[in-house]
Structures are given as structure tokens and as C-alpha cells.
Amino acid sequence: MRKMVMAALRPLQASFVEAGTGLEAIEKLALETFEAITLDLNMPDMHGLEVLSFVRNHQAYQKVPVLVVSTRGEDDTRTQVLAAGATAYLTKPFTPRQILDALRPLLVEAPVD
Amino acid sequence: MTEFSADEFAADFREEALAHLQQITRLLLDVERDGVTPESVDGLFRSFHTLKGLCGMVGLERAATLSHEAESLLTRVRRGQHPLSGERVDRLLDAARALQDIIEHREASVLSQVLSQLTEAERAGLGDAVVSLCTFTPTPERAARNVNVASVRERLGQAARIVRAMPLQEGGQVRFAFLLAGHAAPDPTLFPELEWVPVARSEAPRQPTSTAVRVDIPRLDEVMRMVGALMHTRARLELINQEVRDDRLEELVARMSRQLRGMREAVTRLRLVPLGDVLSRLELVVRDVSRERGVQVRLLLEGEEVQVDKLLVERLADPLLHLARNALTHGLETTDVRRAEGKPESGTLSVVARREGESLCVRVEDDGRGIDRQQVTERARGLGLPAPVTTTDLLDLLCRPGFSTRPQADLGAGRGVGLDVVAQAIRALGGRLSLETEPGRMTAFMVKVPLSLVIVDVLLVEVGAEIYAVPRPEVDRVIEIEAVLLVEGGTLVQDGARARPLLRVGDLFGVDGGAPRYGVVSDRGPVLGVDRLLGMQEVVVQTLTDPLVARPGLAGTTELGSGRLVLILDVPALVRDALRGAAA
Numbered sequence A: 001m002r003k004m005v006m007a008a009l010r011p012l013q014a015s016f017v018e019a020g021t022g023l024e025a026i027e028k029l030a031l032e033t034f035e036a037i038t039l040d041l042n043m044p045d046m047h048g049l050e051v052l053s054f055v056r057n058h059q060a061y062q063k064v065p066v067l068v069v070s071t072r073g074e075d076d077t078r079t080q081v082l083a084a085g086a087t088a089y090l091t092k093p094f095t096p097r098q099i100l101d102a103l104r105p106l107l108v109e110a111p112v113d
Numbered sequence B: 001m002t003e004f005s006a007d008e009f010a011a012d013f014r015e016e017a018l019a020h021l022q023q024i025t026r027l028l029l030d031v032e033r034d035g036v037t038p039e040s041v042d043g044l045f046r047s048f049h050t051l052k053g054l055c056g057m058v059g060l061e062r063a064a065t066l067s068h069e070a071e072s073l074l075t076r077v078r079r080g081q082h083p084l085s086g087e088r089v090d091r092l093l094d095a096a097r098a099l100q101d102i103i104e105h106r107e108a109s110v111l112s113q114v115l116s117q118l119t120e121a122e123r124a125g126l127g128d129a130v131v132s133l134c135t136f137t138p139t140p141e142r143a144a145r146n147v148n149v150a151s152v153r154e155r156l157g158q159a160a161r162i163v164r165a166m167p168l169q170e171g172g173q174v175r176f177a178f179l180l181a182g183h184a185a186p187d188p189t190l191f192p193e194l195e196w197v198p199v200a201r202s203e204a205p206r207q208p209t210s211t212a213v214r215v216d217i218p219r220l221d222e223v224m225r226m227v228g229a230l231m232h233t234r235a236r237l238e239l240i241n242q243e244v245r246d247d248r249l250e251e252l253v254a255r256m257s258r259q260l261r262g263m264r265e266a267v268t269r270l271r272l273v274p275l276g277d278v279l280s281r282l283e284l285v286v287r288d289v290s291r292e293r294g295v296q297v298r299l300l301l302e303g304e305e306v307q308v309d310k311l312l313v314e315r316l317a318d319p320l321l322h323l324a325r326n327a328l329t330h331g332l333e334t335t336d337v338r339r340a341e342g343k344p345e346s347g348t349l350s351v352v353a354r355r356e357g358e359s360l361c362v363r364v365e366d367d368g369r370g371i372d373r374q375q376v377t378e379r380a381r382g383l384g385l386p387a388p389v390t391t392t393d394l395l396d397l398l399c400r401p402g403f404s405t406r407p408q409a410d411l412g413a414g415r416g417v418g419l420d421v422v423a424q425a426i427r428a429l430g431g432r433l434s435l436e437t438e439p440g441r442m443t444a445f446m447v448k449v450p451l452s453l454v455i456v457d458v459l460l461v462e463v464g465a466e467i468y469a470v471p472r473p474e475v476d477r478v479i480e481i482e483a484v485l486l487v488e489g490g491t492l493v494q495d496g497a498r499a500r501p502l503l504r505v506g507d508l509f510g511v512d513g514g515a516p517r518y519g520v521v522s523d524r525g526p527v528l529g530v531d532r533l534l535g536m537q538e539v540v541v542q543t544l545t546d547p548l549v550a551r552p553g554l555a556g557t558t559e560l561g562s563g564r565l566v567l568i569l570d571v572p573a574l575v576r577d578a579l580r581g582a583a584a
Helices: A002-012 A022-031 A047-057 A075-083 A095-108 B006-034 B039-059 B061-078 B086-102 B106-116 B120-126 B140-144 B147-161 B216-246 B245-271 B277-293 B310-331 B335-340 B372-381 B391-398 B419-428 B570-584
Strands: A036-042 A068-069 A090-092 B131-137 B162-166 B173-183 B196-197 B272-274 B297-302 B307-311 B347-356 B359-367 B430-438 B442-450 B454-463 B466-471 B477-480 B484-487 B491-495 B498-504 B516-521 B526-532 B533-539 B554-559 B565-569
Touching: A002 A095, A022 A036, A022 A047, A022 B140, A022 B147, A022 B162, A022 B173, A022 B526, A036 A047, A068 A075, A068 A095, A075 A090, A075 B477, A075 B533, A075 B565, A090 A095, A095 B347, B006 B086, B006 B277, B039 B061, B039 B086, B039 B173, B061 B086, B106 B131, B106 B162, B106 B173, B120 B162, B131 B147, B147 B162, B147 B173, B173 B498, B196 B570, B216 B245, B216 B533, B245 B272, B272 B277, B272 B310, B277 B310, B307 B310, B310 B347, B310 B359, B310 B419, B372 B391, B372 B466, B391 B430, B419 B430, B419 B554, B442 B484, B454 B516, B454 B526, B454 B565, B466 B533, B477 B491, B498 B570, B533 B554, B533 B565
Parallel strands: A036 A068, A068 A090, B297 B347, B466 B565, B498 B526
Antiparallel strands: B131 B173, B131 B196, B162 B173, B272 B307, B347 B359, B359 B442, B430 B442, B454 B466, B454 B533, B477 B516, B484 B491, B491 B498, B516 B526, B554 B565
8 A cells, every 4th residue: 555655646746754653753753854644544543533643643744635535435534533623634545647646736735824 | 561651641740740849949948928837848848759760760860869858858847957947948949940840851752752753562562671762863064074863863773673763743953853762772872963862660659649630721622523523423313303303212312412512621620720820930939030020919819619611720830930029110119119109018919719700711910000101102102003092002012012111121021922923822722811000000901812712623725815714623634626617507516426516605705716626525525626735623603692703604703823714614604504505
């Protein structure tokens, strides 16, 4: 899945750092600066929402755009994810084109006040 | 077997230890002012003794030792081996401060943070195991050596069972906590990169029973939320009653309304504490700062008995402490100067609190040099700002971030946080700060805050460059708006199988927002169209009382952490207005 996402995003000509678990993702976030995050709700250790709320509650990462991807398409998941502070939400399965289109605007948008 | 309930224990420990420290400080200050009495020595002894036991139970060894030393000193005083001299009072106060540092130290908070997030199952799974807790801070150097959260987790997992691994929510840095269970605690020397946090088991002896219980504010909030939910249910019952028109039902609904109001008031009263809790903290600060600065000061406190919401008391503490420090560092002159000016050598700082209708007013006044208008004017000019004309201008200038007439920051006030922070904190409480000053005579800061803090969860949304807050109870769902349908008299948006009218928040407030991308669905029919969703937040509502500003559709305003003022939407009123407009 991660490989697929990265392959799909290659046209952005950005550099990617991947993390296999929620804790690793947060560690990477602490050690480097990122312009955007794509986050799968389905992770081995933490729920994606926990990672998201950690990111949103942390002063340093509050403004980093987060694109959440998930297989769960139910409406309440979408509501929860958006209310938890996701910048955008994408339901699996998606085409490379769709994820690219979802992420591209997040990179140019000015950070929220 | 005792059940592991260390989370409650950790919270109880902290609460109780801090209460004893407060008692100790108060007794020591009494001794300093009014002399030693056998009762005060006994009281001090008892509190230090209890602290020793408490700290021992949670494994705060250094704190236990400190309390033990204080206790021994007091034993000797009790036996008449030496008097409780000023120097010894100082030593005890130092000990109390050191204890406070240790108890409030992040270790305690790590423990409570981790424990508070355990699920029931995880907690039950702890059983009789030896529980240990450690934290790992990632750094680039460690990452380069391949010491990272994944490798640490793997190695810890071989030494014990990892009950929970989680990131910690702290100021600037990121740390991870690992809660472990096993037959024995892992050997810390095998994990040089980890910090270990002491954990105690909860077989601690319970305090003797009394008629008072300590309740965490979140639990009261939970009760309040349930009352809110009940009121919602009542409202629906009433709607049904309007349809079926049943006398018995009507009477029951009316009775239920009264009972619910009573219940809400009772819960509100549970949260009240006397303001004295904060005011007594001032004594210690005043004592320390006046010594540092070589000023003599008499502190007059009034209004300690005023009952205020616990949360308000907590949030007022820092601003009031800051104002008191300010008075001592900027306001009151040193003894020499006062003597030369023919003033009483000892200055007076009075802090007077009282209720005024639905507000709490606190006046912090010193009889010092007053605010030097000339100096402020010069500094304003230096910054390219207009010279102050009225006292309000003066206060506005003083409250500007970074505005200080002092050449360098000193220890007390002016540690980079100035009046701007005070003013902001007061504003966030929906209150106002005002100023009175007379050159050479006095300076008084008046804080006026609403007594009832209304706190709500809101969903922050963005429209154009504006941010609005929608109260959480009004948010049923959030949808992405894919297409809209233009019909006569309005716009419809697809919500599942239904089409609902779309209200553009931008249009309601004359903000240019473009096509809304998200819709906030309430159970009131229309969908509020917004550009972006920014997330949930807990905010203090400031009601709009100024008739020039208040308007239907606004429930109030709130200030975000960034200092940005945000309007809180009154969704029912907006919807009503919009429907009326559409009908007209």
C-alpha cells in the first residue's frame, strides 16, 4: 500500500519518508520537517485517528496538511476523520490520479492561521 | 489480589500532596508573620509526615527524603531542642518548593497520561504483574545509530510484555512512553537510552473516611453533559406533547423541566471553590519577590471567601500572580526611595476580590510610584506608535506584546511574558482588564470576568479568510459537497438520499468564500456550507452583551490559542432566519 501511494505521488517530485507504524510516523515527524502527510487509518499499532489527533494537538505539526486514506467508506468515519482535523479524506480503492489530485492542492495551500 | 487502579491513585496522590504543600506554605507564612505556636508546629509536622508517606508510596524517593528531613527538623523543634527560627522557616519553605517541583514534575504527568488512556482490558491484564514505565526521546543522533522507536520497542518486547506504547503530548518535543508488565522490571542498564518512571502499586492504605470526596472536574463535566442530553430529550418530549396534547404528559414534561433545572444548578454549585485557594498562593510570591527586590510590602487580601468556578480559579491564578509580581517589580519603590519621598517605608499591595452581579472583580493595587507616562510615551515613539492620551491608551500600549519600559527583564515580572499575556488570558475568559494609576501614588489593575464560564466543544470551520465555530451539539454529520442543485429560492445539496437546503456561511456574514466544499449537517434541516473544516476544539464562550454587536445568529465569540477572535454560530437562529427569509 505504502509503495503504491509513493509510486502514485511520484509526479509531485517530492521526497518521501515512509513509516510502517503510528509511532514511527510520529518519530519521523519529530526528526524531520514535512510539507504534507498521507495517513492510512489502518496501522498495526495505533489507530490512524490517534496519530491524527496527536499531530493536531501538537503545536509544531498543527498546520501540516494531512490526507487520510482508508478503506472504510462509511459516513461516520468520514465525519470523525474530518472533525479530528484531517485536511482531506480519500476512500480506498482509489486511482493514482485520485490521490495525486487530492494531495496536490494541500501542498500549495497556505497554512491555516 | 488487589486490582490495579494506579491511575486514580496517581491523580489522588498529586491532588493530596499539593493540598498538603499548600497547607505547609500557609502555616509557615503564618509563623513568619505571627510567631510560632505549638499548633502550627504540629500542623507542619503532620503535613510533612503525610507527604513522606505519600511520596514513598509512589516511589518519589528524593521527595520522601526531603519530607523526612523536614519532619526531623520539626521533631527537634517539638522537643524544644531548637526554636523555629527565621532561618529554619526558610529551610522548610525551600523544602516545600523543592517538593512541589518534584511532585509537579513531568514524571507524574507521564504516569497519569499513560494510565488515563489504558482500556479496561489492558488494565485488567496487568493483574499481579510487575508494572514498569519508561520513556524514549528520539533524536537524529539516535536515529543515525538505528536507535529508534521501532528498535526500542522490539528490544523492550523481548524483556517484558508491552502493554501500551504511545506518544506523549508535551510542549515542544516528542517522547514515547512504554508501559510494561512482566515477572520483574527490565534491567535499566540494558536500556541506556530510556528514562524510567517510578510506578507504585495501589495497595496503598486508604485515607480515613470523611464526608468529603475529591472529584475530578472531567467527571463533573460528564454529569453536566448528561444533564444537557436529558434536556435535549425533554425538548423532544415537549414536541411530541404538542402533537398529542395529553394533560398528563404535559404535566410530567413541566415537572421534568423544573427538576432538570435544579439538577443543572446543583452540578454547577459542585464546581464552586473559594477564591482563597489562589489568593493564598500570592502570599508566597509576594514574600519571595519582595526579598529579591529589597522592598518591604504588606499584603492585604480580601474576598477569599468568594465562591467561584474551579476552572475559573485555575485560569485566574497565573494572571493574578503576574499582576502581583508586576506590582512588586515595577510599582513599589525600594525602602530607601520610599523613605526619601516621605512615604511609609513598607509598601502596600492589596488584592481585593468581590462579586459584582454575574461578574467577579479583582483589584490588584499597589501604593508605589505609579506608571510613568513620560517613559511609556517615549517608548511608544521609539516604536512608531502614537502617544497615549487616556488611561485606556496607556493600558493598550502596556499590553502590546514586547512592550516594556524596562531596559532588561528581571527575575520577577518581565521574564518575556508581560501584561500582554495577562490581558490575553483575561480576554480568553471573556473578561476585561482595566487600569488606574496616579504618578507617585498608586497603580491598580482591575480584572473583571464573568462568573459562569461557559465551555463548549466546537467544530472550527473556515470560510474565505474567516474562521467560525459551530457548537458540537449542532453538528450531526459533516459531508463533502460534490454538487449543488439550484432551485427557485435557493440551493439544494445532496445528503445521502435527501436533498437539503444549503446555507452558505459566507453569504450569511458577507464573506467571499467561493463554492463551499464541505457541509455541516445539523438536525435542523439546512446544511451549512463552508470552505474547510479545521477540527474540534474546546473553547470558552464569551457572550455578546454589547447591543451594537450582538445579533441573532451569533451565540458569542471565542478566542483561539493564537489570539484570533472567532464568532460562534447560533445555528438554530441562523436556520430560523434563513427559512423566514426564504418564505418572505
